[in-house]
Amino acid sequence: MKTRDFDPLKLDVAAFAKSDDALLEGTWPLAELERLVSSTVVPANEATPVTWRARGELRAVRGGQPQIWLHTEASTRVMLECQRCLMPVGAEVMAQRSFLFVHGEETAAELDSDSEDDVLALTRSLDVRELIEDELLLALPIVPRHETCPQPLLDGEPEPLSEDGTPHPFAALAALKRGGLPN
Numbered sequence: 001m002k003t004r005d006f007d008p009l010k011l012d013v014a015a016f017a018k019s020d021d022a023l024l025e026g027t028w029p030l031a032e033l034e035r036l037v038s039s040t041v042v043p044a045n046e047a048t049p050v051t052w053r054a055r056g057e058l059r060a061v062r063g064g065q066p067q068i069w070l071h072t073e074a075s076t077r078v079m080l081e082c083q084r085c086l087m088p089v090g091a092e093v094m095a096q097r098s099f100l101f102v103h104g105e106e107t108a109a110e111l112d113s114d115s116e117d118d119v120l121a122l123t124r125s126l127d128v129r130e131l132i133e134d135e136l137l138l139a140l141p142i143v144p145r146h147e148t149c150p151q152p153l154l155d156g157e158p159e160p161l162s163e164d165g166t167p168h169p170f171a172a173l174a175a176l177k178r179g180g181l182p183n
């Protein structure tokens, strides 16, 4: 089977891993990744498409059946809400993960709990887009923020000046209390 015969939304993982070049790649409009879109602040059509790639691998195992692996990577750029000034902030999001596929949900759950690898049950119809979307969601920054916010913040504002441009009397008083002298 040639790679072009495989549908990334309904991937027969074992057949894909055994196929000649076992590589699928392309781009998806961000709008097709609805959960990711709902985590961003601008309309999806202004956002960068998701660039992705999935590679299958049959890994030889001494004295046993070869293991079936799927290696995924994806990247995009989304706008998030800055947690400091609440304005949009752009964030590059990149995800890369390998999955080992085994027969049966139970075996997968067992192996997954005591292995550093991600283990999934082998399926003849894997939605690679959903898998990659999960990874991108995990890769979103937890506290997105600008390095330097575009607008001054309320608590970052300079001490208020009185109308003649001298420091506000209360500011001068505060400086005195801190042990400094007003100019």
Ligand SMILES: [Zn+2]
Binding pocket: 082, 083, 084, 085, 086, 087, 089, 145, 146, 148, 149, 150
């Ligand atoms: Zn900000």
